[in-house]
Amino acid sequence: MAHADLEVLIQRWSDGGYAVDMRFRTADGQADTELALNVPIKLDLAALLERSNDPQAYGRTLTGMFFADQRLLNAFLRVRGFVEGADIPLRLRMRLDPEAPELHAVRWESFSDPDRNEPIARGELVMLSRYLDSANLGRIVVPPRDELKALVAVVSPRDLAKFKLQPFDGDAEADRVRKALGDIPAATLVSGPGQPPVSLNAICDALRFGYGIFYLVCHGVLRDGQPMLCLEGEDGGAAWVAGDELARKIADLS
Template sequence: MTACNLVNFDVTIQGEQPPYPVHVAYQGHTATGEFGEDSTQELWRSHQRSLEQSAYVPDATGIVAAGSRLYHALLRSRVRDLWIRARADLEQERVDGLRLRLALHPPAVAALPWESLYDPDRNVPFAAGAGTPLVRVEPLYAHVGPARRLRVTLPAKVLIAVPDDPDELIDPDREIAGIRQVMQEIGGDYLELHELRGRFSVVQMRAKLHEARADALHFVGHGTAEGLQFWRNDRPAPAPAASLRATVARVRSVKFALLNTCLSGRSVGLTPFSSVGAQLLQAGLPAVVAMQYPIRDDAAIDFAHFFYEELLCGACPGAIDLAVDAARSSLYALNPGDFSYGTPMLWLNAEDGCVFVPSGGPASELHEAPPAYAILDIGAESRWLDEMEAIDLHSLPVEYGVIRSKWQHLLDELRYLLHQVRALAGQPAAAAYAAKLAEYKRYKASLLRLQRLLDEATGRR
């Protein structure tokens, strides 16, 4: 049982000054309210500084305070009633998951750190929780035209663009090695990586995107709110957001961009659509990930590794929003006091996040059937699950509640899948057995990754 079909919970905030009108929609039901916060208020300037500094001075209390304030300001009265109804559907398994889609029209509201949104009653950070991925959308046709077609056929062609770093602060080799490691682990030709390195300009990057017929752009380098750093005439030369938009607009094959660089998601002041990420959305990309704060190189590398790991071999291969959600959750597990987990912003101008699922069939078809002799040892797997069940997570701090929940969810799914694999074991050559075995292995890999994260975060060995 794979929870890949999420239901949208749409939040729209409009207006020019507080209190801003709020409209929410969920499965044919709507509610309205008001929102009184924006980034011009001194309290939010303080919260923003705290979140930015948490990458170097951990501040779990400050992160929770900012996220809780957003939660109480947004989810009030009838809006809260509709959210409680949606959450009940999730908890009672009437829906697989809730995709929280934020359409934030006022620039001062969009500039708030929505990725910090936190339910203080349940101790759940939305951006790192299980079953509630948080995405931003830009539905106004006046600003964003039609998005390109989402789905691509495999292998998905990804251009990793890495301009030379004059300060030698970035380790692109480690980031790329992590992606190739994921490709090797899944044993399939799901990604086709192309690399562009050296002292190249934005125009040369466009030529390489054309040459590779790239489906995705993964940029590794330095950036500011105004643009990204390239080279020109053998000297560092920033390319403004407008240059990036013009570049991507002329390469129609590109569907997705991951800007793994500082401040690529931050707007310039309160000017709408001034960030690099937002302007790529205007160029027609249906999905863009960009960073709203400075991000340490090790956190950026970890995010990329976790993202591709979940995108290619997670429970729902090809789901961009769930891959970002899982990567955020992994960063949160490493250090809940470091807002690096909420630094990546995902703009998703589509009804769902299925970007890299081929149009020819379901996700389970991405995995090759194992040979007839590759039969799972049911007894050994049952004993392993017993060992995992015996691990005591109740002593973890309260902020790890979402991790405990995810751990138990994975164990429950693995028990269920193992029962199904046992029932199909008499026909190991059949497609049904192969698909179910592949699903079991994906969930097992997810649990093992979570165990490694917990060991690293808590110092257990």
């Protein structure tokens, strides 16, 4: 299904403040509209941290900070009105400054609609994702859809309780992804009794078979600004892997 695209770029300025650009592309890809450029926002990270155990309060606070400038509010409402009138889904891309790790710690997924007081990405018509730039100049070739295939990994180490984390329902998570992928075939690596551990090596070995899509479900934390992923070790217990290490391993496969 065709979709419109709203890119939200957030950058940190040299003075420690932040600025937002918004760019909108219609579903046919024929027109790009710059809705906002270098609009300053103030993010009170301490206030967000205080509300980290209350998802609704966190979302309301973050939304209020982001849309405090009327230009950003008007831009979003303009896009929302357009996609709802055209009855098309919206892909909302959060493009965060790679040199500002504090931005990556913000729970952008809790973003709320500014005047409806509900999470923006809760429904099926808004697809929110984080977008990372890459310094790699290598050419990326996306195969035709009928040649795409996906690898889905759902990781629940047996000792998650030690970290006060809940296990995933691996089969249910995998089924949801298959449904979302539609006619794109998917192979799965799912933690569970009698299953091989979903380790870093197991993931990389599977990816050698040319999957164009990799979908990973696992727990993660930020340690000193570094994303850490909770995969399985060879014994089925938790093995914390740096996000950068996983990215490097995948890059080495190409």
